[in-house]
Amino acid sequence: MPKKTFRQAVHEALAQEMRRDPTVVIVGEDISGGLGSPGEQDAWGGPQGVTKGLMPEFGRSRVLDTPISESAFIGAAVGAAATGLRPVADLMFVDFMGVCFDQIFNQAAKFRYMFGGRAVTPLVIRTMYGAGLRAASQHSQSLYPVFTHIPGLKVVIPSSPYEAKGLLTEAIRDDDPVVFFEHKTLYDVEEDVPDEAYTIPFGEANLTREGDDVSIVAIGRMVNLANEAADNLQRDNIQCTVVDPRTTSPMDEDTIIETVEDTGRLVVVDEASPRCSIATDISALVAERAFTALKGPIRMVRPPHTPVPFAPELEDAYIPNVHDICEAVRSLVGKSQ
């Protein structure tokens, strides 16, 4: 199986679905570049180069560069989805969703419900999230809890290239609006990814490590840190299970509960701001459904409740890291270092 970057995996999912289904179109700012100018066409391909090459293959009618107006093109994508296309809109940075949130949570998320199940909205919004690229507080947030809060939206947070391709393919084929989160520090990560198209179902957590002592549930990029922590801890004979929920809506609650029932200890790792986050949500879930299985308090590893700092030293201190995860686990098994 060939190794591919996260960037290639996302590109391949888009290209293969556009070839398979002529109703799949992509819209967004600078996803190709050069529109209406005499200069080089397809010069840009999105800020991470993910969509580069799609316009030459599929043409301007299916790869739509838009003006810098999220409220306009997200609204257009919602309408297109409700009327027969399968748009994949590129919101560039999730931090920009403020200006187009009505289109997402009052329109796209509500159509199926308010039209009595007679409307479908097969829309995907791809968006970048997360800290670590020195992009400051307006370009570094992890806002997936906000979308997870809205009934009618599906929220997908892939942790690796293999996951990204299978989950994006599933998202495009899904008949409901899906918000697809790509961590901006993952694009160059490599992994074995099949050339063929494949889908990973929503609401099915993935166990990336298995151990009897502690369950670590981690979201998105944090899964990789949790894996590293679990490998470090194993050297000290502390065995961790690492759960990647893959999607926070729907959420595979049963798998989380089952693993906590096995280990009796839970650490949740979440890059989102600490209040009303996925960490608090999963903690509440476990406290409610598996309280008697717990052998100790639930630990949450998350950033402080501040904007993401711009100063590199502060940003590094802000992001949860492997050491934080290891210490949280050690505090539960009584083997602190």
Place this chain on the structure above:
Amino acid sequence: MSDQIQAVTMPKWGLSMTEGMVAKWNAEEGSTIHKGDELVEIETTKITNVYESPVSGVLRRKVVCEGETVPIQALLAVVANLDTLESDIDDFIEQYQSSLENRLAVQDKLDPSYERVEIDGQGLRFLRAGDSGQIPLLFLHGFGGGINSWMFNQPPLSESITTYSLDLPGHGESNKEIKAGDISAMMTSVVSFLSSLNVPRVHIVGHSMGGGIALKLSLDHPELAKSITIISSIGLGREINSKYIEDFIGANRPKEMKSVLTELFANNKLVSRDMINDILKYKRLDGTTDALRRIAADVFPDGYQSLIMKDHLSQLRIPAQCIWGTEDQIVPISHTNDLPSNIVTHYVDGAGHMAHMERSGEVNRLIEELIRGT
């Protein structure tokens, strides 16, 4: 040979294995061991298996303790004579450890890589390993299997003979669009595969459905087969565990897949998370489920085997053997009753449907002996 100091090293099972953990030593320091003895249990993320000693002599030193994880090629133990000096053993260990990186680099270069071939517009993935001038060995996996089914067989056997394994049509990373899923169609693909590689004759090892293909090929194209080994094969009787086939096609979640896969083994602890994930990864590929349904409908229509070749097997004019795990829950062991006398049957204790994985040392030895006898 016995006056040398010999190394026992971490084996490499399957292309993706990079390290393994010594789970349990089955011999003490100072004891005499023989080539083929079950020396050490090794756990990888994919599977736990017993490693048989590749050498004979006195186990002078265990270099790796139980519970320790080391890379492939790392020194596990030193085997020598009783009178070899301790200091010579120390020197040997030091020398080996300092050359480990070089050995890993060499292994990297020697590692075979997957190849593809187009046959009638259909892409097949295969793995060629080993390099000898003799007649090569071809592995044919079972329903839902793939190249990795032979992870404990292809690497060791390829040390003395050129070997090929392939993902059959509809399987692994081969094409999922199949025109027909019956044994004859798959045999035709295998025949074309061999001719496209200019391989005129092979020893064949076939497991389960692959055993059926191997039998059909040996009967229809006797010029292609030099010897045949079938393991828990179809083609010998009507019955098949049709519930297993249905459940395998239907299972899409890790937990479902785990309970399906445990039916394959006598020791269900062998089913690891990675094994389950590998199969789910294959099953998620577009077209896989349709292909499996098509094959199941053609090979096992209405839950019974459609092609029974037992009555023709006495026509085989090549060395032939049949291997069966005594705890097979998929194809009944009673299908080995009344096989013609030209087929030697070996029963393998402590193994289910996957004897070539669960008791790989024993199965590899049987395969080697049959090939050597030709």
